[in-house]
Amino acid sequence: MTDEKKSAGAGRAERRRKPRRKKLRVLVLMHEDLVPPEDVSELSESEFHRIKTESDVLDALRKLGHEARPLGVRDAVLPIRHAVEEWEPDIVFNLLDEFQGEAIYDQHVVAFLELLRVPYTGNNPRGLVLARDKALSKKVAMYHRITVPRFFTVRRNRRVRRPKRMEFPLIVKSLVEEASMGISKASIVRDEDALATRVEFMHERIGTDAIVEEFIPGREIYVGVLGNDRLIALPPRELIVDGLEPGQDLIATESLKHNVEYQKKHGVRIRGARKLPDGVAASLERVSKRIYRMLSLEGYARIDYRLADDGKLYFLEANPNPELANYEELAHAAAKAGISYENLIQRILSLGLRR
């Protein structure tokens, strides 16, 4: 080998070891109320908590050397189009989980980005539609022989007609809302009256169709997945509540998920799932990737399960574009797999560009 060739080879190896990242222009789409101020140190703890995801992602993008520009949106698409046409970002980082106050409209925003032909991070419209509907996603999973709790739906303006095979206790949820909206202890129902009352609550107060599922007692496990074609399943995480009274059912209620005081008081945390029964860790990895594919998910998502006392695993729901704050499970799970927060954000960007 000539010296010239040798040094070219060494140069290649060097580049491989130290990948030079292209500096990207990243337009970060977020809710208008969640655009972080220039100086976040002025904010109170709870004010900062509210905008933490937006702030963390912007921070990470800048540390990665990218040019990141936040764009707050609420109910108009034109500002998105103008920003894309005027600033010409390489990619849009999508942090929206609602539009015009509707959780299910985020899919339309992503569809709009596709029409603008600008790359974006996270899930495509098809994945958002399939995963958002808790009945539709279970129907797809059942076709692929994945175990799901038995369920039925009650559309708005319809009365409950419980199929005979559906025995109490049952749990009543919103068909399409997320983040445990409308989930409290009263969501678990043990008779016809309580069932009817809770379904009415879903229809009237939450304003959505209801899904009624067989209640699965047991452990609660989350698995993050990253990728478009080649997938990585992150180590499984488990919801732990120290202060659970004997006989009390473990469920992720609204206050358990979002109320910091409640979390402190009851010892709520999510940590690595320990002492899983034989074979469960392997099936979590395999099944999570299968679910991700069958629901057309891309970029990043988190799959939620119940692990019943008899060791049977039930698929509860898939969360496309789950919370990306630095302290949230996806970031923690990634860290356990050796992926730093910045690395996670960079991967999500790269997956969006490669689509």
Ligand SMILES: Nc1ncnc2c1ncn2[C@@H]1O[C@H](COP(=O)(O)OP(=O)(O)O)[C@@H](O)[C@H]1O
């Ligand atoms: N079939 C079920 N059996 C037992 N617990 C459930 C069931 N469905 C939901 N839960 C509890 O309610 C929580 C919220 O339900 P989930 O379907 O994940 O909706 P969300 O989109 O609001 O997170 C779950 O994390 C779990 O604790």
Ligand SMILES: [Mg+2]
């Ligand atoms: Mg959930």
